[in-house]
Amino acid sequence: MAYYVGIDLGGTNIKAGIVDDQGKMLNKSSIKTNADRPCEDIIKDMGNLAVQVIAEAGLKKEDISAIGIGSPGTPDNEAGLLVYAKNLPFVNAPMRKIIREVIDLPVYIDNDANCAAMAEAVAGAAKGVKDSVTITLGTGVGAGVIINGSIYSGFNQAGSEFGHTVLVSGGEQCSCGRKGCFEAYASASALVRITKEAAEANPDSKLNDVIKDLGKVNGKVAFIAQRMGDKAADEVIDKYTDYLADGLANAINTFMPEVLVVGGGICNEGDPLLVPLQEKTMSRPFFGPGVKKTRIALAQMGNDAGIVGAAMMGMNCFDKNLDGTAC
Amino acid sequence: MAYYVGIDLGGTNIKAGIVDDQGKMLNKSSIKTNADRPCEDIIKDMGNLAVQVIAEAGLKKEDISAIGIGSPGTPDNEAGLLVYAKNLPFVNAPMRKIIREVIDLPVYIDNDANCAAMAEAVAGAAKGVKDSVTITLGTGVGAGVIINGSIYSGFNQAGSEFGHTVLVSGGEQCSCGRKGCFEAYASASALVRITKEAAEANPDSKLNDVIKDLGKVNGKVAFIAQRMGDKAADEVIDKYTDYLADGLANAINTFMPEVLVVGGGICNEGDPLLVPLQEKTMSRPFFGPGVKKTRIALAQMGNDAGIVGAAMMGMNCFDKNLDGTAC
Numbered sequence: 271m272a273y274y275v276g277i278d279l280g281g282t283n284i285k286a287g288i289v290d291d292q293g294k295m296l297n298k299s300s301i302k303t304n305a306d307r308p309c310e311d312i313i314k315d316m317g318n319l320a321v322q323v324i325a326e327a328g329l330k331k332e333d334i335s336a337i338g339i340g341s342p343g344t345p346d347n348e349a350g351l352l353v354y355a356k357n358l359p360f361v362n363a364p365m366r367k368i369i370r371e372v373i374d375l376p377v378y379i380d381n382d383a384n385c386a387a388m389a390e391a392v393a394g395a396a397k398g399v400k401d402s403v404t405i406t407l408g409t410g411v412g413a414g415v416i417i418n419g420s421i422y423s424g425f426n427q428a429g430s431e432f433g434h435t436v437l438v439s440g441g442e443q444c445s446c447g448r449k450g451c452f453e454a455y456a457s458a459s460a461l462v463r464i465t466k467e468a469a470e471a472n473p474d475s476k477l478n479d480v481i482k483d484l485g486k487v488n489g490k491v492a493f494i495a496q497r498m499g500d501k502a503a504d505e506v507i508d509k510y511t512d513y514l515a516d517g518l519a520n521a522i523n524t525f526m527p528e529v530l531v532v533g534g535g536i537c538n539e540g541d542p543l544l545v546p547l548q549e550k551t552m553s554r555p556f557f558g559p560g561v562k563k564t565r566i567a568l569a570q571m572g573n574d575a576g577i578v579g580a581a582m583m584g585m586n587c588f589d590k591n592l593d594g595t596a597c
Numbered sequence: 598m599a600y601y602v603g604i605d606l607g608g609t610n611i612k613a614g615i616v617d618d619q620g621k622m623l624n625k626s627s628i629k630t631n632a633d634r635p636c637e638d639i640i641k642d643m644g645n646l647a648v649q650v651i652a653e654a655g656l657k658k659e660d661i662s663a664i665g666i667g668s669p670g671t672p673d674n675e676a677g678l679l680v681y682a683k684n685l686p687f688v689n690a691p692m693r694k695i696i697r698e699v700i701d702l703p704v705y706i707d708n709d710a711n712c713a714a715m716a717e718a719v720a721g722a723a724k725g726v727k728d729s730v731t732i733t734l735g736t737g738v739g740a741g742v743i744i745n746g747s748i749y750s751g752f753n754q755a756g757s758e759f760g761h762t763v764l765v766s767g768g769e770q771c772s773c774g775r776k777g778c779f780e781a782y783a784s785a786s787a788l789v790r791i792t793k794e795a796a797e798a799n800p801d802s803k804l805n806d807v808i809k810d811l812g813k814v815n816g817k818v819a820f821i822a823q824r825m826g827d828k829a830a831d832e833v834i835d836k837y838t839d840y841l842a843d844g845l846a847n848a849i850n851t852f853m854p855e856v857l858v859v860g861g862g863i864c865n866e867g868d869p870l871l872v873p874l875q876e877k878t879m880s881r882p883f884f885g886p887g888v889k890k891t892r893i894a895l896a897q898m899g900n901d902a903g904i905v906g907a908a909m910m911g912m913n914c915f916d917k918n919l920d921g922t923a924c
Contacts, residue, residue: 344885354885362887401752417744424853425728426889434883435847438766439782439840446883448846455766513766519775520762524851526751556761556773558671558681560689562753 273329274588275320275337275375276581278382281305281357284312286319287574288327288334289581293393295574297327309352309363316365317372324373336376338584339365340385340576344428347379347592353427378587384421385579386533386571387414392582394575395567396529403527404569405432405518407534410445411453415525420586432524433457437517452520455513458489458536461506465491468506475502493539507542515550522555522564533569544568600656601915602647602664602702603908605709608632608684611639613646614901615654615661616908620720622901624654636679636690643692644699651700663703665911666692667712667903671755674706674919680754705914711748712906713860713898714741719909721902722894723856730854731896732759732845734861737772738780742852747913759851760784764844779847782840785816785863788833792818795833802829820866834869842877849882849891860896871895 271290278285280303287298301319303312320337324330339345343355350366366377380388387396387404396402400419406412411433415422423429433453434446441450442463454460466487469477476495481487492510495503522530536543548566557563571578598617605612607630614625628646630639647664651657666672670682677693693704707715714723714731723729727746733739738760742749750756760780761773768777769790781787793814796804803822808814819837822830849857863870875893884890898905 344888353887356885399752417749422744425726425855425891426853426884428884428888429851429853431850431853431883434850435762436764436843439764439768439843441766448843448881448883516763516766516775523758523761524756526753526756526758528752554775556758556775557753557755558683560680561671561755564752 272335272585273327273333274581274584275323275334276577276579276584277316277320277337277339278385278576278580279303279316279339279341279358280576281342284316284319285577286316286323287577287581288323288329289578291585293389293578293582295578297323298574298577299323299326305358309358309360310368313363313365313368314372317369320369321373331373331375334375336378336584336588337369337373338385338580338582338587339377339379340382340580340583341379342382344426345379345381347427347587350377350379352379376584376588378584378592380421380580380583381414381423381427382576383412384414384423385583386412386575387416387531387579388421388583388586389571389575389579390531390533390569391416391419393578394570395531399528401525401527402529402531403521403525404531404533405521406569407456407458407514407532407536409457409459411457411517413521420590421583432521435520437513437520452517456510456517458534460513461489461492461510461536462487464510465506468502472502476500477502477506489536490539493542496542507546511543511546511550515547515554518547518551518566519554522551527564530564530566531569532566533575537568599662599912600654600660601908601911602650602661603904603906603911604643604647604664604666605712605903605907606630606643606666606668606685607709607903608669611643611646612904613643613650614904614908615650615656616905618912620716620905620909622905624650625901625904626650626653632685636685636687637695640690640692640695641699644696647696648700658700658702661702663705663911663915664696664700665712665907665909665914666704666706667709667907667910668706669709671753672706672708673754674914677704677706679706703911703915705911705919707748707907707910708741708750708754709903710739711741711750712910713739713902714743714858714906715748715910715913716898716902716906717858717896718743718746720905721897722858726855728852728854729856729858730848730852731858731860732848733896734783734785734841734859734863736784736786738784738844740848747917748910759848762847764840764847779844783837783844785861787840788816788819788837788863789814791837792833795829799829803827804829804833816863817866820869823869834873838870838873838877842874842881845874845878845893846881849878854891857891857893858896859893860902864895
């Protein structure tokens, strides 16, 4: 059995774990990122955490084939660098070099949304499928594209920024600078905005009661109010699922994946979200008569997607002998 | 030197030619499609045309490695079928089988927009580049995606229908059934619509004079009126390039290709179209600091793209031993 270390670098925590070649995680551990310190110190701690989880699994360095790192931002896997990362102090950071000074194993780097898609493709909702796309609905909208079993991220490893494709030309301001991106209409943050607007426009709706009870507006408000029979809540969910379905149908028309995986905390709302979403999404793509249709599935890997996906990305690069000549 | 037959099946004409392994076309010929007859007869004529161009090039069947066919609609290359085609009488048509009855060579089938992208990738604007996307602006908006030197068309060979991604949610009706597709805002037909609307809204504009002179509205009207100093024409071109740039920036964010190729008759308008388009498009994608940027280029293959691309798709499939087990 071959084993891999997966490291999931986040703005708050660094998580790492040991994963076997079937995508099964043996153990995991985490430390604080403390993102306000020099990037060299953060990377050294990533290396130390790799050493720690190897030991905690009862393994030795020799048992590990490779280390995979999932990070925010854009990597340069060939050069072993993290070119830049949103909200983290990395600019052309020599990640591979510093980690190999701590533990000398092959090191591969990719974007975290791409690693999440890899986790679903190896061990989750798109297991056994060659072409899949994973869309994660959170503060933003993450997208990872798997083509022929490998991550596709373009010639510059900066893709796929499918969350930053315009869906409503001239629409809501997006964090990327454009107006009307998919992310600005389909993220959990977008649902919060739509909910707020509806609550203000309908002062007598139950949306306002729920917001008062919770003391805040979040992605659950509309679903709670809907269960109370609120019409304005129905409209919020209808509007949100309409935009989301338009974006998912765009992803299908663009990539024609065998499976389109949808994940993120909001999916926990279950049928009241998923039933209209499935219906709307599948009525929109451009399948000619007799053409096989994409299947929509819920993400299965949850919080472990980052670690498992990073490890499986590492396995994939290692198998393809992408050994990092610059390393 | 290896030679390939490229066949470009269209609603009006069937074109075929001999292409060498560098993408150079030796000769070509064409016949009428006569699309209202049984598909078997059309396919037999495609085979006969292949025989003809081989002879006209002074070659023998033994000199040809493979035949590539570019067709509208969705093929099933593995099974050797054309699953369906818009405006043509093909439903699960056994294209490979019938052609091999006329001339027994390996036969491969792909979509025409994909073949156009392949032509640009082998011998045109994206020559020498591994990852490119070609967008063709015509009656519709065609898109072909080349990843790692091969056509990417999804698990069902129905991709990429990037022209049918929604850019203006709830916007103009598209031929695919959705509202607000990229195609409905960026095709030559869309430019005609925008021009008509502006001419009606501005009865004193020179747009109306040009339309009167030409006796019709086409994609040139706004550019002719702009050269006469017409302000409404400026606004038409500004509006059209805005939508087009939004769609092209979407393609960049989605695929992060090294080269994005733009083609179609409208590109002949030159700088008045291309200068604002380039400027708008390149200011919109999501490139982080230090990340390599996509290059935009004009299509170079013109009317031969279909034949050359089909032949080079055939070469690519032949090289990969996609020999069609069902054949």
